[in-house]
Amino acid sequence: MQRLIVEKTKSSPAIDFNPDTNILKVAGESYPENCTRFYLPIFEWIVEYLKGASDVEIILIFDLVYFNSSSSKVLLDIFDLLEEQESYKIIVNWIHDIEDGAMQEYGEEFKEDIKYIEFNIIAK
Secondary structure: OOOEEEOOOOOOOEEEEEOOOOEEEEEEEEOOOOHHHHHHHHHHHHHHHHHHOOOOEEEEEEEEEEEOHHHHHHHHHHHHHHHOOOOOEEEEEEEEOOOOHHHHHHHHHHHHHOOOOEEEEEEO
């Protein structure tokens, strides 16, 4: 499977999903005009990736400085998809600026909704 790299824009995050390292990174701002269209190829990539991976530790790194409500829904959908995967150890690292209390709170809210994924909130 090939690495998925999407360059960031003013309104969409950088995406770097590396199947060789099992690290999936999302960084920047996320408020694309059509959130579903932007994230659909990423969902498809994750689904395909999970078909080929087995007994691996998958690390997701979210280093977002802003996201809108549509992006929030997509993030929850990603977390839900990953929670269904019982044969993987999945770790989410939610990175936020130490002075950005709102992003920390968003991370805490996501963490409350997740039961089977290790979810770390990390200040930088």
